[in-house]
Structures are given as C-alpha cells and as structure tokens.
Amino acid sequence: MSKPIEFIRSVADQALSASSMVVSQWLRDGKRQGREWMARNPKRADHHRGSFAINLDSGRWSDFATGDGGGDLVSLVAYLEDCSQLEAARQLGHFLGMDCDLSYSKPKRNHNSGSMLLMPIPDDSPCLPVSHHNFGCPSAIWTYSDERGNTLFHTCRFDPPGQRKKVLPLTLWQEENGRLSWLWKACPNSRALYNLDRLAEFPDATVIVTEGEKAADAAAKLLSEPSFVTTTPSGGAQAPAKTDWSPLKNRIVWIWPDNDEPGQQFATKVEKLAYQAGAVEVYVIDLNAFSLRPDGTKRQIPKGWDAHDALEEGSITDASELIKGFLKKFEYGHSSDTTQNSSPKSKKKKQNQTTVLVELSEELEYIVAPDEQVFAIIHRETHRECWPTRSKEFEAWLTQSYYLLTREGCSEISIRNALKQ
Numbered sequence: 001m002s003k004p005i006e007f008i009r010s011v012a013d014q015a016l017s018a019s020s021m022v023v024s025q026w027l028r029d030g031k032r033q034g035r036e037w038m039a040r041n042p043k044r045a046d047h048h049r050g051s052f053a054i055n056l057d058s059g060r061w062s063d064f065a066t067g068d069g070g071g072d073l074v075s076l077v078a079y080l081e082d083c084s085q086l087e088a089a090r091q092l093g094h095f096l097g098m099d100c101d102l103s104y105s106k107p108k109r110n111h112n113s114g115s116m117l118l119m120p121i122p123d124d125s126p127c128l129p130v131s132h133h134n135f136g137c138p139s140a141i142w143t144y145s146d147e148r149g150n151t152l153f154h155t156c157r158f159d160p161p162g163q164r165k166k167v168l169p170l171t172l173w174q175e176e177n178g179r180l181s182w183l184w185k186a187c188p189n190s191r192a193l194y195n196l197d198r199l200a201e202f203p204d205a206t207v208i209v210t211e212g213e214k215a216a217d218a219a220a221k222l223l224s225e226p227s228f229v230t231t232t233p234s235g236g237a238q239a240p241a242k243t244d245w246s247p248l249k250n251r252i253v254w255i256w257p258d259n260d261e262p263g264q265q266f267a268t269k270v271e272k273l274a275y276q277a278g279a280v281e282v283y284v285i286d287l288n289a290f291s292l293r294p295d296g297t298k299r300q301i302p303k304g305w306d307a308h309d310a311l312e313e314g315s316i317t318d319a320s321e322l323i324k325g326f327l328k329k330f331e332y333g334h335s336s337d338t339t340q341n342s343s344p345k346s347k348k349k350k351q352n353q354t355t356v357l358v359e360l361s362e363e364l365e366y367i368v369a370p371d372e373q374v375f376a377i378i379h380r381e382t383h384r385e386c387w388p389t390r391s392k393e394f395e396a397w398l399t400q401s402y403y404l405l406t407r408e409g410c411s412e413i414s415i416r417n418a419l420k421q
Contacts, residue, residue: 004086004089007086007089007093008074008085008086008089010098011074011089011092011093011096011098012059012072012073012074012089014093014096014098014131014133015059015072015073015074015092015096016057016058016059016072016073017131017136017137018096018130018131018136018137019037019054019056019057019059019073020032020037020056021130021131021137022073022077022092022095022096022130023037023039023054023056023073023076025095025127025130026076026077026080027039027040027042027052027054027080029049030049030054031049032056035055035056035057036053036054036055036056037053037054037056038050038052038053039052039053039054040052041063041065041066042080043068043079043080044063044065044066046065051063051064051065052064052065054073054076058071058072059071059072059073059076060072061073061075061076073092074088074089074092075088077089077091077092094126094129094181094182095126095127095129095130096129096130096131096133097129097130097131097132097133097170097182097184098129098133115173115174115175115176116173116174117171117172117173117187117188118172118173118174118180119146119152119153119171119172119187120146120150120151120152121150121151121152121153121172122180124180125172125180126180126181126182128141128154128170128182129170129182132156132158132166132168132184134160135158135160135163135166135168136158136160137158138156138157138158139157139158139159140156140157140213140214141154141155141156141157141170142154142155142156142157142194142213142217144192144193144194144196144234145192145195145196145197146192146196146197147196147197147199147200147247148197148200149197152187152192153169153170153171153172153187153192153234154169154170154171155167155168155169155170155213155234156168156169156170157214167212167236168184169184169185169186169187169234169235170182170183170184171183171185171186171187173185186234186235186239187234188242189242190242190243190244191233191234191235191239191242191243191244192234192243192244193231193232193233193234193243193244193245193247194213194216194230194231194232194233194234195216195229195230195231196231196247198225198229198230198231199229199231199247200247202225202226202229204226205225205226205227205228205229206223206227206228206229206251206252206253206254207228207229207230207231207248207251207252207253207254208220208223208228208229208230208231208253208254208255208256209230209231209232209233209253209254209255209256209270209274210230210231210232210256210306210307211232211236211237211256211257211258211262211263211266211306212232212236212237212306213232214308215232215256215258215306215307215308216230216231216232216307217230217308218306218307218308218310218311218312219256219307219311221311222307222310222311222316222319223319223320223323227320228320233270236266237258237262237263237265237266240266240269240270240273241269241273243273245273245274245276245277246277246278247277248274248277248278248279249277249278249279250278250279250280251279251280252279252280252281252282252283253270253274253279253281253282253283254283254284254285254323254327255267255270255271255274255282255283255284255285256285256306256307257284257285257287257306258304258305258306259287259301259302259303259304259305259306260303260304263304263306267284271284281329282329283327283328283329284327284328285323285326285327285328286326286327286328287301287305287326288301288326289322289323289325289326290305290310290316290322292400292403293315294315294396295396296395296396296399296400296403296409298403298409325405352414353402353410353411353414354414354417354418356402356405356406356410357398357402357410357414357415357417357418358418360398360401360402360405361376361389361398361418361419364376364377364378365377366389367386373388373390374388374389374390375387375388375389376388376389376394376397378397389419390419395415395419398410398415398418399415
C-alpha cells in the first residue's frame with residue numbers, strides 16, 4: 001500500500017475521534033441531531049437544513065438532494081474544498097495536529113532545520129489543532145502572552161485513558177516555503193514566563209511561582225491581584241533553566257512548590273534563578289502552613305499536594321495571612337531554613353503556653369456589650385471579624401495563632417487558663 005493511501009486512512013481514522021470539531025469547523029452553521037450533523041450544503045443554493053447529513057460515528061456523509069456522498073471525513077473535506085483526497089487529508093491532518101509529512105515517500109523532514117519559530121502569533125495564523133495524534137483532545141489549554149498581551153504560544157494538557165497526564169507545548173513555525181504550521185514542539189531557551197502581561201500590569205505585586213499552569217491559576221484565586229501575581233515556567237519542574245526570569249528583577253518572590261522531592265528541587269532551582277535575574281527577596285512557602293485544620297488539629301499534607309489542591313479543599317479564607325508565618329527566606333549563595341515569622345514574639349517558643357496565649361490575646365482590641373459579654377476584634381487583610389471571647393471561633397483563632405508563632409500545638413487547659421486572665 002502506498003504512503004499517500006496509508007496517510008489518508010490514518011487521517012480519516014483520527015478525524016473520527018474529533019468528528020464534532022471537524023464538522024463544526026467546515027460546516028459552522030450546522031446543528032447536531034442525535035449522532036448526525038445536519039447542515040446546509042455550501043456547494044449549492046441550500047436554504048434549509050435537512051438533506052445534508054454527516055454521521056459523527058462513521059464519518060459517512062450524504063446530500064440526499066444531489067446524491068453526493070462519501071465514506072469518511074477526508075472525502076467530506078475534499079468535497080467542500082474542491083481538492084484531491086491527499087490535499088484534503090493534509091488540511092484535515094494539520095487541523096488535527098498530525099505530522100503531515102507522513103504523506104510523502106521521502107524521509108521525514110527535520111523541523112529543526114529550515115523552519116522559524118513565530119512569536120508573537122500573527123493574525124493570519126491557522127486554526128489551532130483540536131487534538132493530538134496520539135493523545136486525543138486536550139483537557140486544558142493555557143496561553144502564554146508577552147507584556148502587551150500578544151499570544152506567544154500555548155501549553156496543552158492531555159489525560160489519555162490508562163496513561164499518565166501529558167503536558168505538551170504548541171508553537172507556530174514558518175517553513176521554508178512560507179507555510180505556517182502548529183507543531184507540538186517547545187520553544188528554544190529563554191522561554192517566556194506565564195502571565196507576563198499580568199506581571200507588567202502589576203509591577204509592585206508579590207510574584208507567586210508555582211510548578212505548572214494549573215497550580216498558577218489556582219494560586220491566583222487564593223492570592224489575588226493587585227497584591228499578588230502568579231506565574232510558572234513553561235515545562236514546569238523540568239526546565240526552569242530554559243526560562244527567561246528577567247521579569248522578576250526588583251520583585252519579591254514567593255515560591256509555592258509541590259509537596260514532593262521534585263517540588264523541592266524545583267524550588268531550589270527557581271530560588272537561584274530568581275536572584276540571578278535580580279529579584280529583591282526570594283522565599284519558599286513552607287507547606288506546613290496548610291497542615292492546620294480549622295478546628296486547630298494538624299494533618300499530614302498529601303504527597304504531590306499543590307496550590308490546586310489547596311483551592312479544591314475550599315477551607316482557606318485568608319491565604320496570604322496563613323502563608324506569611326511560613327516563609328523560608330533564601331539568601332543567594334546559601335539557603336536558610338529559618339522560617340520568617342512576622343511576629344516579634346517568635347523567640348518566645350519556650351515560654352509557658354498560657355503566657356504566650358495571653359500575650360497573643362493582649363494584642364487584640366475588645367468591646368464589652370451591655371450584658372457584659374466581651375468580644376474580640378480580629379483584623380483581617382480585607383475586613384474585621386468580631387467574636388465572643390467565650391466562643392469556639394475565638395478559641396480556634398488562639399490555637400491557630402499559637403501554632404503560627406511556635407509551630408507547636410497548645411492544650412485546651414492552656415486556652416482555658418488564658419481566657420480566665
């Protein structure tokens with residue numbers, strides 16, 4: 001069997017996995033009815049849907065008014081584009097993200113030679129491929145932009161059944177003949193950071209660096225603009241050294257690693273790269289900040305846990321205040337394991353628990369109601385909360401504040417003794 005025929009058949013088979021997207025691209029005024037796509041035939045004066053139908057399971061199509069028809073989606077594209085089966089397969093293959101050089105008998109072309117990466121993406125660029133030839137349709141797509149918001153490239157996540165997730169870059173290349181093609185290929189060195197346009201818009205914001213786009217988007221909901229901006233290097237933990245970190249110059253940086261060994265290695269690499277780029281201060285978030293439950297008890301952070309997991313849990317109300325007591329500062333040239341605590345009383349770890357709790361409570365404001373009930377005023381970053389001092393909420397605040405200060409738990413007896421004073 002010749003190479004062109006093999007290629008046409010492989011494109012036809014692959015197109016079935018994305019049949020809805022294919023017919024939506026070539027017959028945009030159509031409508032789905034059951035397992036068929038009903039559309040008007042653009043090849044004739046067709047004013048009503050009904051006679052031109054494409055089966056989404058088999059790819060078979062037919063115009064009952066003219067008798068035209070075909071057995072797959074390649075023949076449909078050839079019919080609509082007035083081109084050969086081979087050219088239709090190439091057009092459809094490019095749309096699906098397939099390597100269309102397989103249609104020739106000559107050796108596969110090395111795209112590293114004679115082709116040029118295009119960034120930003122021009123207005124006349126072809127449509128993005130709707131699927132990968134091995135992994136199917138992406139479950140998520142993230143767009144990387146320059147400081148002005150112009151698209152540079154995309155990163156796509158795939159979750160193929162029975163396999164580990166795949167995250168692939170999608171870049172636009174111009175071949176020697178001028179043809180533009182989307183390729184599943186990474187940028188060379190000096191790759192752009194994620195959210196460059198947000199970094200430019202908020203030059204005074206603290207920069208949160210995560211391990212991957214999914215975690216960066218989640219962290220942006222927990223640590224929001226304008227105080228914070230989230231970013232990540234393209235390629236996650238695998239390629240921070242290939243990223244241009246210069247946008248971090250004169251910035252304060254917090255690194256939010258995944259809770260595993262690769263995450264810690266990622267944090268160490270990013271710390272050094274951020275300082276080399278001119279960052280003013282670089283901290284790593286100690287994930288123990290998230291080990292305290294709302295009721296004051298501690299938990300074990302799961303392996304691989306990240307910012308997305310923190311968002312999914314839905315229990316964090318003030319992430320910035322929670323994290324500030326668990327920032328490990330990195331001094332360029334050596335790493336410091338000393339947790340940066342915002343409270344000047346951090347040296348009083350060895351004090352009696354009741355004494356520390358009393359000192360914490362003395363920092364608050366109080367009001368006394370007409371019935372002589374005492375309320376404590378808790379200042380949050382964006383609001384104030386008022387709780388009775390004999391309430392579970394206030395006891396939970398004391399427990400959490402004690403842990404943030406000492407990184408130890410306190411007993412219920414100590415809390416009761418503190419409330420009596």
